[in-house]
Amino acid sequence: MSASLEATTREVCAACGRDRTRLMDIVRTLQERLGYIGGDTAAALARELGIHRVEVESMVSFYAFLSHRPQGRIVIRLCNDYLDRMLGADEVAAAFEAELGIRFGQTTPDGAITLQHVPCIGMCDQGPAALVNDVVVTELSSDAARRIVRELRKHGDPARLVTRLGDGNNAHPLVRAMVNNNIRRRGPVIFSPMVRGEAIRKALAITPAEVIRAVKTARLRGRGGAGFPTGMKWEFARAAAGEPKYVVCNADEGEPGTFKDRVILTELPDRVFAGMTIAGYAIGAAEGVLYLRGEYAYLRKYLEDVLARRRADGLLGQQICGRSDFSFDIRIQMGAGAYVCGEETALLSSCEGLRGDPKNRPPFPAQKGLFGRPTVVNNVETLACVTKILEEGPATFCELGSQGSPGTKVLSISGDCRSPGVFEVPFGIKLSEVLALAGGEDALAVQVGGASGQMVAREEFDRTICYDDLATGGSIMVFGPDRNVLEIAESFLDFFIEESCGYCTPCRVGNVLLKERLHRINAGQGESADLDYLQDLAQTVKTMSRCGLGQTSANPVLTTLKNFRVTYNALVRKRTNGLVPAFDLAAAVGAAEALVGRKSEHAHA
Amino acid sequence: MSATVEFTIDGKEIPAQPGQTILEAAQQAGVYIPRLCWCKGLVPHGSCRVCTVLVNGRPQAACTQPVAPGVVVENNTEKVTALRRNIIEMLFVEGNHFCMFCEKSGNCELQALAYRFGITAPKYPYLFPQRDVDASHPDVLLDRNRCILCGRCVRASRDVDGKHVFDFVGRGPHKRIAVNAAARLAETDLKVADKAVEVCPVGAILKKRVGYAVPVGQRQYDQQPIGSDIEAAPAGGR
Known part of the structure; x- marks a missing residue:
């Protein structure tokens, strides 16, 4: 050594x-x-x-961005999710391979460049996109891919690939990214003007219990997808025994088709950090952690700077706003490429320097979270909502949205629509209205809630976006009339197979089995009996899995079986003799037929 | 010992102490909840999901779920049994299990569960993975073909033997058991008498040269199904 x-x-x-x-x-x-x-x-x-x-x-070995094998000084990670492939990622991939002379998963013989695929990197509204080390390159074409390789060979500096800067703070000197925010609709909660420090001052003027009451009165529910009442979570953590307590912001935005947290962190980090600080005051925590997904490493320096400025202004650190009894600081914990870490207990494992395996529940994080201490884990957007609730009071917040789902929701809309991007809409909005906003009226299907969500057919476009109907962490993927929904469902299974932590049997094995049978159907080899098989298998994975990943990974199959049954029926062969063939007899005897030079009479009967 | 928590499993009243898991309380009361990754004396893992029960209708792993007063638990029902059978079948097709020439046959908990559930052949296609065998250790064979990733050896080595010989590497379908060495089991400080060797429920970790000391037909599960000992014990007795 x-x-x-x-x-x-x-x-x-x-x-x-x-x-x-x-x-x-x-x-x-x-x-x-x-x-x-x-x-x-x-x-x-x-x-x-x-x-x-x-x-x-x-x-x-758990994290995609960590390697136990030598790799290139530069790693190109091309996003290969379905949305990016709709925008031409396959052609870009071919151009990278041709120009580098290697295949995906390989490193150039000189050890300079490694080529890899990566699932959704949160750039679906500006794909095809790739990460070159930490640098994001968007709107790629095969020409752009060839140019990138030639430039890297020339100067070896990914930062110099950024030739134009994106809108808003993407052009900030500490960000300097070609990423665009594409904010298409600003609503009254998240993308509204804020006076820096006002929410914290108002929170500190009342007791922690009153802060929690305000959040409960606003009936704020988690914006990450699960929709747990935020105030209740805080109350549990406040009441739980154990010191110190922690506030964790979940910025591991990995659900395919979701990119709104990236935009919120780029444009409104103060609103998020204020929300974390208020949460710290409410539950009695002195330490906060922002868990930032590895794909968003390009935002890190900028966010560190925002934190430093907040410390300098007395909004973070010791004696916040001059209060000798309240100190709270925030550190950024980077992730390293693991979708499952968006699951809150897996995220905590990752923060503890472990594999991103979810933990057994109970105990819940509010009782025993980070390092076994009471912890609240909230989504980026949830914490931004908290700041607004403290600024203007819960009543104003409750006036927005629907009865069961007050407030607004920030949606990330991508796919076959004229204006992909970020939209802040009131809860209770119809899916058809959302499609009209984004210019996706002629959609055949919409995947609501990311790969783990639901594939919704045209007949149901009058359903509403809210916790009681179509719940979503923000992902809305629009698929036009020419798209193949079952092929899309299969691509989601590929994603879950790669991203499963492998801890529990149903998720580790079940998703592989679901993919095998759906692939068989998509290849035209399916039988009508396969539909019952898929339903039973998918239900087993959903019911028996240990965490949210496995409990939702079968949704692409379950919701297409329900909403696109006609598509399945058109693909599978119907047997009238009641027999279920276990294999393709004609294909199985093919080799033997070739050998003896004649066709089997029985196999082709 | 006075029972302070009462709940029901399939309609039967089960007395329990606070802090017990559903699996422990059931076992004490003579109710067998099928399980694989659970092992007496080790921290519950909750990974195989075979012990899943419905608690007030919600699926929970009985090995990690604490008892609660008045809850209604479904264990041996048609619905739960069908789901468990699917999990057991998944474990069979995921690895390379050949009971007919496995020396663990008759003592294997996976095989015994398959018999108890009446599984003759899995309905899922075999995945036939490529997996490594490590025969380097003088007294212990590690055959990953038969590993079901239950983590018993990981926990036993770490928590009982105090060695950490085993751990998981990779994720998803690439997850496998690794050893605490540059390459092979022989380079670790594993001893044949370690708890980690004893707890393997399948034929993945085997003691060398003793495979047929007990003839097939006279082994643990050859005579009666797995779980019979628990069901035969008088309620409350252990």
Whole structure:
């Protein structure tokens, strides 16, 4: 083992206080410096941190952005979700392969560039998109792909690929990204003017219990998708025994087709950080963590700067707003490419420097969360709503939206529509009205709630966006008349197979089995009996899985079986003899037929 | 010991102590809840999902779900049994299980569960994964073909043996058992007498040279189905 590897490992571990729970930060830094986390590095790390090398390997092997094998100094990660492929990602992929002379998953012989696929990176309204290290490149074409490779070969600097800057704070000197916000509709809650510091001052003027009461009166529910009442969550955490308590903001926006948190963090980070601080005051926490998905690493420096300015202005850190009894600070925890970490207990595992495995519940995070302490985990948009509720009072908030779902919802709309982007709409809006706003009126189907949501057919476009009908964390994917909904459902299964943590049987195995049978149907090999098989299997995965990922991963199958039965029926063969063939006899004897030079009479009868 | 929590499983009154899991309370009362990743003396894992019961209609893993007064638990019902059978079948097709020439046959909990559930052949297609065998250790064989990722060896080695010989690497369908060494089991400090070797419910971790010490036909589950011992015990007795 090289002495420099030892020294580097020691230095990086020391910078993180040789704290085992900071393993994510440690391996991210080490990978930046060494290129990958090989066996030697894992062993050195284990010695430094007083753990076992297999624990390091276990953690590293979990995250898509961490590698135990040497890879290029530059890693190109092309998004291959269905929306990006609708925009031409396959042609872009072919251009990258041709120009680099390698296939996906490979590294150029000179060790310079690695090519990989990545699921949704939150740029579906400006795809095809890719990450070149941390740099986001959008609206790619095959020409752009060839140009990117040529430039990287010339100067090797991903930052120089950004030739035009995006709108709003995407052009900020600390961001400098070609990403666009595409804010199409500003509503009265999230995208409304705010006076910095006002919400915190109003919160600190009342008691923590009164803050929680205000959030409860506003009937605020979680904006990440599950819709749990925020005030109740805070009350549980406040009442729970154990110190210290934590506030965690879930910015692991990984649901395919969702990109609204990226825009909120780009344009309104103060609103989010204020919400976290208010949550800290309400539950009695002094520490907050923003868990930022690895794909959004390009926002990190900018967000760190916003935090520094808030500290300088007395809105964060010691004695907030001059109050000697209230201190609260926020740190940013980076993710490393794992959709399941959007599940709140998996996110906490990840924050603890572990594999992103969800935890057993109970206990719930409000009782035993981060490091076993009472913790609230809220979505970015939820916390931004909190700030508004404290600014203007719960009554104003409740006037918006519908009876069961007060307030607004920020939607990320993409796919076959004229104006993809971010829309803040009141809850209770009809899906047809949403489609009209985005210019997607002629849709054949709309996937509401991301890959884990529902595929909604035309006949149901008068349904409403709210917690009691079509619930969504924000993802609205529009599919036009020429799209194949079953092919889309199959692509969602590919996504879940890759992103399942593999902890529980139904999710680890069931999704693979669902994909096998749906693929068979899509290939024209399906039988009518396969539809019952799919229904039973999908229901098993949904019922028996341990966390939200597996409990929703079968939804693409279940909702297409329900809403697009005609499409399935047209694809499967109907048997009149009541027999269910287990395999294709003609194909099975094909090799033997070729050998003897004649057709089997029985196989083709 | 006075029972302070009462609930029902399939209509039967079950006395329990606060803090117990549904699985523990059921076992104490002579009710068998099928399970695979659960193992006496180890922290519950909640991963195989075989012990899933309906608690007031909601699916929960009995091995991790604490008892609560008055809850109505469904265990041995047609609906729950059908779901469990699917899970067991998934485990069979996920790995490469060949009972007829596995030396664990008759002592294997996966095989025993299949018999108890009347599974003769899985309805799912075999996935035939490519998996490694590690025969490097002088006394212990690690055959990943038969591994069901229950994590018993991981927990036993970490929490009982104090060694951390095993852990999971990879995720999703790529998840597998790894050893705490650069390459092979022989390089670890695993000993044949370790708890981690003893707890494997299938034939993934085997002691060498003792495979047929007990003849087939006289093994643990050859005589009566898995779970019979629990069901035979008088209620409240252990």
